[in-house]
Amino acid sequence: MSDEFKTLKKFDAGNGREGFLYSLPALEAQGIGPISRLPVSIRIVLESVLRNCDGKKVRRKDVETLAKWNAKAPANEEIPFVVARIVLQDFTGVPLVVDLAAMRSAVQELGGDPKIIEPLVPVDLVVDHSVQVDFAGSAEALRLNMEMEFKRNRERYQFLKWGQQAFKTFGLVPPGIGIVHQVNLEFLAKGVLSSKPETGNGKPEIFYPDTLVGTDSHTTMINGLGVVGWGVGGIEAEAGMLGQPVYFLTPEVVGVHMTGKLREGVTATDLALHITQMLRAQKVVGKFVEFYGEGAASLPLPDRATVGNMAPEYGATMGYFPVDSESVNYLRATGRTEEQCAAFENYFRAQGMFGMPRKGEVDYSIDLELDLAAVQPSVAGPKRPQDRVNLPELGAVFRSLLEKPVKDGGYGKSNGDLGKHHFVNLNGTPPEQGEMVSTDKRDQGIEPGDERNKVEMVANRPTPDSVQEIEAKPGDTFAHGQSRIGHGSVLIAAITSCTNTSNPSVMLAAGLLAKKAVERGLTIDPAVKTSLAPGSRVVSDYLQKTGLQTYLDQLGFNVVGYGCTTCIGNSGPLHPKIEQAISEFDLVAASVLSGNRNFEARVHQNIKANFLMSPPLVVAFALAGRVDLDLSTEPMGKGSDGRDVFLRDLWPSLQEIRDTMQSALTPEVFQRLYRDFAAQNPKWNEIPSSTGDIYQWDEKSDYIHEPPFFQNFSMEPGRIAEIRGARPLGIFGDSVTTDHISPAGAIKPTSPAGHYLVSRGISAVDFNSYGSRRGNDLVMTRGTFANVRIKNLMVPGTEGGVTKYFGNRNSETGETMSIFDAAMKYQEDGMPLVILAGHEYGTGSSRDWAAKGTRLLGVKAVVAASFERIHRSNLVGMGVLPLQFADGTNAQTLGLDGSEIYGITGLSDTIEPGQMVTLEITRQDGKRQEVPVKLRIDTPIEIDYYRHGGILPFVLRELMARQ
Numbered sequence: 001m002s003d004e005f006k007t008l009k010k011f012d013a014g015n016g017r018e019g020f021l022y023s024l025p026a027l028e029a030q031g032i033g034p035i036s037r038l039p040v041s042i043r044i045v046l047e048s049v050l051r052n053c054d055g056k057k058v059r060r061k062d063v064e065t066l067a068k069w070n071a072k073a074p075a076n077e078e079i080p081f082v083v084a085r086i087v088l089q090d091f092t093g094v095p096l097v098v099d100l101a102a103m104r105s106a107v108q109e110l111g112g113d114p115k116i117i118e119p120l121v122p123v124d125l126v127v128d129h130s131v132q133v134d135f136a137g138s139a140e141a142l143r144l145n146m147e148m149e150f151k152r153n154r155e156r157y158q159f160l161k162w163g164q165q166a167f168k169t170f171g172l173v174p175p176g177i178g179i180v181h182q183v184n185l186e187f188l189a190k191g192v193l194s195s196k197p198e199t200g201n202g203k204p205e206i207f208y209p210d211t212l213v214g215t216d217s218h219t220t221m222i223n224g225l226g227v228v229g230w231g232v233g234g235i236e237a238e239a240g241m242l243g244q245p246v247y248f249l250t251p252e253v254v255g256v257h258m259t260g261k262l263r264e265g266v267t268a269t270d271l272a273l274h275i276t277q278m279l280r281a282q283k284v285v286g287k288f289v290e291f292y293g294e295g296a297a298s299l300p301l302p303d304r305a306t307v308g309n310m311a312p313e314y315g316a317t318m319g320y321f322p323v324d325s326e327s328v329n330y331l332r333a334t335g336r337t338e339e340q341c342a343a344f345e346n347y348f349r350a351q352g353m354f355g356m357p358r359k360g361e362v363d364y365s366i367d368l369e370l371d372l373a374a375v376q377p378s379v380a381g382p383k384r385p386q387d388r389v390n391l392p393e394l395g396a397v398f399r400s401l402l403e404k405p406v407k408d409g410g411y412g413k414s415n416g417d418l419g420k421h422h423f424v425n426l427n428g429t430p431p432e433q434g435e436m437v438s439t440d441k442r443d444q445g446i447e448p449g450d451e452r453n454k455v456e457m458v459a460n461r462p463t464p465d466s467v468q469e470i471e472a473k474p475g476d477t478f479a480h481g482q483s484r485i486g487h488g489s490v491l492i493a494a495i496t497s498c499t500n501t502s503n504p505s506v507m508l509a510a511g512l513l514a515k516k517a518v519e520r521g522l523t524i525d526p527a528v529k530t531s532l533a534p535g536s537r538v539v540s541d542y543l544q545k546t547g548l549q550t551y552l553d554q555l556g557f558n559v560v561g562y563g564c565t566t567c568i569g570n571s572g573p574l575h576p577k578i579e580q581a582i583s584e585f586d587l588v589a590a591s592v593l594s595g596n597r598n599f600e601a602r603v604h605q606n607i608k609a610n611f612l613m614s615p616p617l618v619v620a621f622a623l624a625g626r627v628d629l630d631l632s633t634e635p636m637g638k639g640s641d642g643r644d645v646f647l648r649d650l651w652p653s654l655q656e657i658r659d660t661m662q663s664a665l666t667p668e669v670f671q672r673l674y675r676d677f678a679a680q681n682p683k684w685n686e687i688p689s690s691t692g693d694i695y696q697w698d699e700k701s702d703y704i705h706e707p708p709f710f711q712n713f714s715m716e717p718g719r720i721a722e723i724r725g726a727r728p729l730g731i732f733g734d735s736v737t738t739d740h741i742s743p744a745g746a747i748k749p750t751s752p753a754g755h756y757l758v759s760r761g762i763s764a765v766d767f768n769s770y771g772s773r774r775g776n777d778l779v780m781t782r783g784t785f786a787n788v789r790i791k792n793l794m795v796p797g798t799e800g801g802v803t804k805y806f807g808n809r810n811s812e813t814g815e816t817m818s819i820f821d822a823a824m825k826y827q828e829d830g831m832p833l834v835i836l837a838g839h840e841y842g843t844g845s846s847r848d849w850a851a852k853g854t855r856l857l858g859v860k861a862v863v864a865a866s867f868e869r870i871h872r873s874n875l876v877g878m879g880v881l882p883l884q885f886a887d888g889t890n891a892q893t894l895g896l897d898g899s900e901i902y903g904i905t906g907l908s909d910t911i912e913p914g915q916m917v918t919l920e921i922t923r924q925d926g927k928r929q930e931v932p933v934k935l936r937i938d939t940p941i942e943i944d945y946y947r948h949g950g951i952l953p954f955v956l957r958e959l960m961a962r963q
């Protein structure tokens with residue numbers, strides 16, 4: 001390693017170890033900038049830039065610019081950030097390993113050594129996104145769901161096992177262990193890392209802060225531990241693995257000065273929802289947020305992690321908490337070695353970065369205040385995480401939304417619809433007949449049991465006792481009895497998401513509330529699909545140890561899997577009768593979940609109102625069975641003594657939670673559960689794996705397929721040229737999410753991907769999700785823009801992935817067809833494509849297939865009113881041009897309906913980041929219009945990526961040239 005600034009200094013790494021570090025105080029002493037007044041997050045990035053300064057990839061100028069970071073006017077310069085490691089989840093990780101495998105194949109074809117394709121920094125992939133809640137509400141649910149998961153994902157898991165043996169720096173945490181960010185927090189993160197000195201080589205052991213990027217937007221959970229890291233697209237992560245710095249523009253840093261303490265009855269989830277709303281309003285997109293002050297110091301580390309986790313929801317790149325004694329105590333409490341803890345503390349002390357900053361000690365771009373005592377119990381929804389609702393107001397908010405017109409964001413139901421209910425018989429004994437009575441029929445005096453209402457039950461309902469004897473089917477809820485459902489009925493109640501499952505206080509609060517509910521004799525309606533998906537086995541350990549899991553089980557919150565489940569939309573099917581009732585009566589049913597995303601159709605395709613909340617509130621609303629009430633004043637049910645039971649009767653005190661926690665959490669539990677994963681997972685061991693440096697692609701596989709990114713690859717990049725004669729493939733409004741562009745959930749049999757899978761002999765029950773088929777470009781390209789809720793304004797009044805195909809200039813038929821079919825026809829016509837969109841295009845989780853699929857459909861440019869950060873860079877990373885309309889301009893103001901022909905002029909090899917180019921529009925009547933648009937290639941390196949056709953060809957050419 002070079003030492004351009006002569007800052008390499010010795011320090012005491014603790015436990016008798018002598019270490020070296022690239023000293024920021026020494027850099028400041030050179031008068032280079034006011035480093036000790038920089039936000040801590042910026043200082044950590046600066047350390048990476050300083051340490052990796054080699055005059056080539058990282059230049060002296062990069063160090064100087066960042067050291068002089070000006071809070072009020074940060075330089076508009078790109079920072080080359082070399083991260084210490086990378087984390088992946090399996091949905092995004094599999095395609096990334098597929099790309100690495102494809103690059104190895106390409107190198108071999110070009111006559112090179114395939115081993116030049118190897119991650120240069122440690123990579124950990126945690127398999128957490130594939131488990132679905134097919135079974136719930138039973139002691140057998142975990143086993144049955146895992147069986148389904150392994151059956152569905154065998155090919156992917158085989159492939160990952162190949163990757164594990166082919167790449168040296170690639171670690172894998174198999175399914176059934178936990179959720180990536182929680183595993184990162186509890187196990188993978190080290191706080192500080194060091195270069196391992198080879199024995200006798202005389203090289204010093206150099207320490208540096210743990211930093212990372214992850215292929216999941218909620219990577220920011222780790223910010224709670226003082227680790228700098230955030231979510232990037234798979235494409236950027238791939239470049240990072242292959243030795244490229246992650247480039248980003250010098251950010252503004254928003255300082256949130258926290259004072260006070262959370263009040264009794266207020267949870268970390270309430271705080272996270274409060275901060276999400278507050279920071280959304282402050283427009284922190286693309287900025288770092290740093291929490292500090294005595295309020296931040298008073299927050300336990302899991303609370304900090306919960307707040308950090310939701311950074312994507314408030315739009316920030318990070319939600320960072322500086323390192324202090326609480327951070328070190330957390331490492332110790334979670335079983336990290338004394339050596340690690342000492343090195344962590346000593347390193348940060350030596351760098352002058354230890355301890356929570358107080359007001360005035362650090363310069364921030366924007367100063368905000370937050371009094372923790374002002375935070376109130378809350379939920380957020382029904383469609384966006386930033387739409388926080390004070391708990392007492394939920395009923396009124398829901399009722400008003402129910403009646404509000406659809407165009408104003410409501411559900412357009414009439415006054416009085418709320419009181420109507422429909423009866424669904426879920427009784428499993430005898431199971432042959434079930435019934436559903438509409439309110440209208442009940443008004444006519446028709447009651448359940450009336451012959452006129454008998455409808456056939458779809459399947460026998462297994463009972464909990466008989467589950468071993470019978471073959472259970474997906475959707476089985478093991479429920480009994482008759483349910484009454486209507487608008488506002490809670491049909492999914494899920495304790496899910498690392499956001500909350502990593503936080504013992506809210507998980508124990510859910511258990512304590514369940515205990516009190518059971519003791520009062522409350523039960524949950526069988527129509528509610530209840531589930532508990534811990535983010536690690538540590539959660540189960542403490543819920544078991546405290547005896548609370550028993551009560552959760554009694555209410556149906558049995559463990560369904562150790563993974564993302566409902567948080568990612570893997571909520572599994574509802575009871576068929578319930579699904580039937582929802583669609584027959586067009587019910588606005590609700591889900592309550594401790595997740596962080598609630599976009600339409602994310603949680604479940606048929607559940608329209610989705611509310612995010614803390615785990616104890618999930619249990620409370622499941623007990624109440626509806627969301628149209630005020631839990632602070634209305635009872636949630638009647639106890640076995642016939643008396644009303646209120647939320648305040650069941651809510652555990654902070655002291656109760658603390659006492660329970662102290663008795664249950666020990667470092668030994670973490671050490672035991674995070675040891676030798678493979679040995680603890682026999683199912684994983686049973687999976688056979690192929691060996692060798694090159695993957696043997698199997699044409700029979702419908703999960704893993706060699707992508708066409710390196711077909712006809714040559715060592716010479718192309719030229720940047722103007723785009724002419726393009727047709728629009730879609731015109732979209734605001735807030736089109738990556739889930740709209742590339743859905744992760746269920747594959748509809750009638751969709752292009754569904755047709756394709758059927759043509760391959762796969763039946764619908766085995767389709768699995770889009771997320772799980774991301775290793776197969778043939779499925780994913782067909783799934784692009786295939787979300788059932790996406791609205792293409794070219795085909796007004798429709799939902800789903802349809803468009804109008806206008807053909808070439810001479811045949812403007814405007815035929816309606818699927819987006820995939822139209823794209824393929826345009827490819828045959830030799831016509832390039834564009835997408836037009838509104839604000840926040842590509843918002844939501846980072847999803848590289850949203851960019852890859854766009855590229856493979858033949859889209860050359862996306863013109864939007866604004867872009868989400870990661871999706872914009874992913875588009876560039878795939879060689880698709882992002883362009884931005886001027887403020888106030890969009891497809892509607894221009895009166896575009898999709899029948900036009902488009903050109904983009906002003907593009908050449910000499911383009912500059914952010915320059916203006918021209919969108920040329922030719923309407924059907926031949927009229928032409930020129931609209932100035934901004935090139936959203938933001939940095940010089942992105943120009944290179946674009947010229948090369950994306951990051952992957954760029955990196956491949958670099959590595960081949962180095963051979």
Ligand code: SF4
Nearest residue numbers: 218497498564567568
């Ligand atoms: S639980 Fe949710 S937030 Fe956490 S990794 Fe899974 S999908 Fe992302």
